[in-house]
Amino acid sequence: MIQIKKEEFKKNITDYLKVLYRKEAEEATQQQLFQAVSYAVKDIVVDQWMATHKEYEKQDAKTVYYLSMEFLMGRALGNMIINLSANKVIKESIAELGLDLNVIEDQEPDPALGNGGLGRLAACFLDSLSTLGYPAYGCGIRYKYGMFKQKIKNGFQLEVPDDWLRDGYPFEIKRSEYAVEVKFGGYVAIRKDEKGKDRFIQENYQSVRAVPYDLPIVGYNNNVVNTLRIWDAEAIDTFNLDSFDKGDYQKAVEQQNLARTICEVLYPNDNHYAGKELRLKQQYFFVSASIQRAVTKYMENHDDIRNLYEKVTFQLNDTHPTVTVAELMRILMDDYDLEWNEAWDITTKTCAYTNHTIMSEALEKWPLELFSRLLPRIYQIVEEINRRFIIEIQECYPGNYKKIEKMAVVYDGQVKMAHLAIVGSYSVNGVARLHTEILKHQELKDFYEHFPEKFNNKTNGITQRRFLLHGNPLLADWVTQKIGDEWITNLSAIDELSIYADDEKCQKEFMNIKYQNKLRLAEFIKEKNGIEVNPRSIFDVQVKRLHEYKRQLLNILHVMHLYNQLKTNPGMEFYPRTFIFGAKASAGYRRAKAIIKLITSVADVVNNDKSIDDKIKVVFIEDYNVSKAEMIFAASDVSEQISTASKEASGTGNMKFMLNGALTLGTLDGANVEIVEEVGEENAFIFGLTSDEVIHFEQNGGYNPKEHYNIDHDIRNILTQLINGYYSPENPELFREIYNSLLEQNGGERADQYFILKDFRSYEAAQKRVEEAYKDSTGWAKSAILNVAKSGKFSSDRTIEEYATEIWKLDKVKVEL
C-alpha cells in the first residue's frame, strides 16, 4: 500500500494552486480549490491506475468493454475520496488547510453524459467492476454538452445547455496516441488484390479523427482503477483548407463540420427513438473507435485474431451500440482477411446484448436509405447477415413467411437493430425477472423459441457506495455502528440489520436520522423554491424522467383529488403530506412538458391556499440530477414507483429509495416485483393492474375510460378542473391536451393508453394505507429498517458478479502496490 503523507498531499494542493492559477490558498476561488484538490487526488489515483493496467497485462486478463451511449456519472471527487484507501488522510489534510470538503465538492459540475436509468446503470456498473476487481473499459462519447440543465420559468421547463467542460474537467486525460480514423459515406469499390482476392474498399468517404479521453474509475479500497474511455471527434486534415482545388476545399470544410457536430450534444430522449441522422453518426463513431482500439490492443499481445473472444467481450447497453456486430465483422474480414464463417463465429462469441425496453416507440429501426448512405460497407455486411439469417429461418420453419416478417434483420425498408443485436450476440438479457419473462414469452417470443440458450435475466442494481455511503452519511454511519462495515462491499450483509427492526431504541434512532435528512432537504427546498415544508410531514417522492408511462400524471391527479376533499371537508382526518417531484422532460416531448406545467400549477394553488392549513405541499425540484438524487433519497419516506405494469423494464430509482429506508408505493412492474419479494408485501403498498391484465387489455383494443368519467364523480371533477381554468385561469386551454389524452383516442393512440383512470381508485386506496401506516410510527420505522435490511439483492455488485460469471467469464485481478 502506498503511504500518502498528509504534508505531501497538502503541499500538492498548494502547488497546483500556484501552477494552475498562480494563487495562494487564501486567494483562490472555490472553483480553483476544487480543481487543485482534484489534481492532487488524481495524483494518487494515477499510480493505482498504472499499477492496475500493469497487472492486467501481466495476467493477460480477459476484459469487458461496456459500450454505452450514456454514462450518467454524477460528481467524481467525493466518490473518489470515499473509495480511495487514503480517504482518511485526504479528508484530514483538506480540513487542516481550513477548506470545507462539502463546499469544494459542490463546485464540481455534474458530468451528465446520460438521460436517466440506462446511463446511471452504466455508471453503477463501472463502480462495481472496479470494486470487484474485474478488468473493464466503459466506452462512450465525450459530449461537449451533456444532459441539459432544467430551469423552471413561470412553471414551464426551459432547457439550458450544460457546458460541463467550461472550467476544464480535472480527472480526464487525453490519449492522442490512441486516436483512430472513422469513415462515413462514399461508396464501396471492389478491387482484386495481388492474390486475386476481392477487397472491399470504401472510397470518397468523409472521415474524422476519434480521440479518446480517459477517466479513472476507482474501486473501493482495493487499488483497482478501471477506465471510462469517452471519444471526442477532431478534424482529420485541416491543411487542406488552403488547397486551391475546389473539391478538396469543399471536402475539408465538410469534414471539419462533421467533426464539430458529432460529439456536440447528447440527445435528451429517454426511452424514445427519434431516427435522426446525427444520432446514427454518433453511434457508429464511438462504436468504430472503441472496437478498432480494442482489436488493436488485443493484437499487441496476441498473434491470432481468431482467439479474440477468449480475452475480449463487448457488452451492448441497449441497441444503441449494435453496429458493433457489423463493425467487428468488417474489421475481421477486411483488415484481418478472415472468411465470413470464421468472422461470424468470432463475432457471435464476442458480442452480448442487454435489452432495456419493450415499448415500441423506443425500438431503433433505421431507414435503409439513411443507413446505406452513411455506412455503405456496414450496410453490405448487415444485408449479408440478414440474407443468411433468413435462409436459416426458412430451413427451420419451411413455408412460414410470418417468421421472416417478424424476425428479419432487414425488413420493410428498415434495419431493425434489436434483431441485429440478438442474431449477432451470444447472450441476450433483460434487466428484471418480469421484464425478461415478457421478452421471452411476448415481445421476443420468436427469437426465444429459435435461440433459447441466448436468453437470460440480470436484474439491475445500484452502487451502495454512492447511494448510501456517500449520499446518506448519517444512515451509513448508523448501519456501520450496528453491524460493521462489510455492507460497503457486500450488501447482502446488511440483512443483519433485521434484528434491530423491532428494537424501539433503534427505531427512534432511525426515524431521527430520517428527520435530519428531511431537514436538510427542507432547507434546500426553502432556498431553491421559497417553499416552507413541514419536516414532520410525510415526504412522498417521485423523481425520475418525465414520461407518460411513469405516470406522474396519476400522482398529480390524486393530489388534485385530495385537495378537493380537503376543501370540501376541512375537518377531515388528514396526515400532512409533502409531494415532491423532480423530472426532466425531453425537449421535444410536448405532453410531458404540459405535465410539468400541471404539477407546478397545482403547486402554486395548493401551497398558497391558507384554508388547508399547510396540510398539503407540492414541490417541483428543478434540474433533477445525480447529486440532487443522492440528497433526495436520503430524505424520502414514500417511493413512488407507479408505472403502468409491464412498461418499466426494471427501474433503479426504486432500489435507491429502498436502500435509504423509503417504503415503495408501486405497481407490480419491473424490479418492484423483486423488491416486494425481498421485503414482504406488508412492508410496501402495492396497487393497480398487473402486467398480465395490462397486456390482455392491450391485445383487446384497450378499455373505455369514459365509463370511469361517467360513473365516478370525483374523477369527473378533477378532469373538469383540467379544462375550466381552475389551475390555469390565464389560459383555461393549457391542459386540454392532457384531458384529451385521458378520454379521447388520437390517431393510433388509445384513450388513456397508460390506464391512469383505470388504476386511479386503487392508487387512492393504496395512498390511504400509506397514511394509516405512517400514523403508526413504530410500525413505519420497523418497515423502513426492514427495507434497508432487505436491499442486499439490489447492489450492482450482485448484478456485476452475475454478468461476470455467467456472460463475460472474467477473472478477478488483485492489485498490490
Ligand SMILES: *Cc1c(COP(=O)(O)O)cnc(C)c1O
Ligand atoms: C436512478 C436515477 C434515474 C432512474 O430512475 P428510475 O426511477 O429508475 O426511472 C434517473 N435519473 C437519475 C439522476 C438517477 O439517479
